Each structure stands twice: as C-alpha cells, then as structure tokens.
Amino acid sequence: MIAFVKGIFAVKTPARIVVDVNGVGYELNISLNTYSAISSKESGQLYTYLHITENAHTLYGFAELNEKELFLQLISVSGVGASTARMMLSGMRPDEITRAIVQGNTKQLESIKGIGKKSAERLIVELRDKLGKQAMDTPLTGFSIQQNDVDAVNALISLGIGRVMAEQAVKKVVQQQSNDLSIEDIIKQALKNL
Helix, strand or coil: CCCEEEEEEEEECCCEEEEEECCEEEEEECCHHHHHHHCCCCEEEEEEEEEECCCCEEEEEECCHHHHHHHHHHHCCCCCCHHHHHHHHHHCCHHHHHHHHHCCCHHHHHCCCCCCHHHHHHHHHHHHHHHHHHHHCCCCCCCCCCHHHHHHHHHHHHCCCCHHHHHHHHHHHHHHCCCCCCHHHHHHHHHHHC
16 A cells, blocks of 8 residues: 655646656645645655545545544545545545534534535544544644654554554653654653553
8 A cells, every 4th residue: 555655746736636756656636635735845745545446546645644544534434435535624624524523513514515414414423432532632732743753653553552552652752852762762662651
C-alpha cells in the first residue's frame, strides 16, 4: 500500500493533484481542505489511501494525517463511500465533522451535499463513541507535533500497544526530554514509561 507520496505538485486543481515523484506522476483525488493547505506550495508530501473497487483503483491524498484517519473512519460507515467522505471533508474541516458527530448534530451533517438524514444519523450512531474517545484522548495536542513523534506512536502501535497508551508515553518522553530526540530514542524511552 502507498502510505504517502512526496514530490513536485505538477498539476493542482481543487479536486485533484498530480504529484511528480522522480518522474512518475501520481494522480490523487483531494478534498478542498487539502487543496487549501497546499495551494501555495510547489512541492510537498501527501498522505494517501488507495481505494480499490471492481472498476477502478483510486488514490486519495491528504495534507494531514488526521484528515486521512477521519476519511478512513467515515468510509467504514455503511452507505458512506470514498467520494461521499471526500465531499464531507470538502464541506467541513475534520475537526468540525468530528465535533458534529460527537455532539450528534445531524443538521450540520445534513448541510453537506450527499448526506441525508439517515446517513447523518448512521454516522453519529457508528462513529460517536470512537471519535468521542479520540477527541478526549488526544494527548499529543498542546505542544508542537514533530514527525518523529507521529512515527514513534505508529511504531508503538505496530508493536501491539494501544493508540492512547502509545500517545501518552510519547507525550511524556517529549515533554521530559528535548525535542531533538531521534525516533529510536523516543521509542526506547516510551517503552520504559509503559
């Protein structure tokens, strides 16, 4: 699976982007949220999700990891496809969508094109607890997140440690130590704190 692409933004439109990675152009569907984050940039990195259907293989791009994770949560809901999830992320920022779901605000969700009352209610029923728990347990907020911190959390999760525990352990290490730690040092220290 392609986790991210990093290169020159060869073509940019509000709906899609072509990223030139060493001479190979990757076409990614993007949300307006991602477009506004990269519109002034000539190059950069986008997190990706490869959506495979019977008729196509479609690559979606995201400026932020939290947008990609919300996209994956949204498409896990029955009746919400990848294009609907992208439409949601174009209509509202990820934090607004999360807040609307956690607070049970069906009217705000229905204001997005393609989301009716039943879809809004299904999103709330299926994602309220998951997103509410994530919103409450986001310990990496409150200080600047470095890529090493994110990588360390992901490494701990791949070792079988729960996301919340991994994030808390990494936060504790980063707050106690300088931000110049290598990813290996962050993981070692975090494992000692568990």
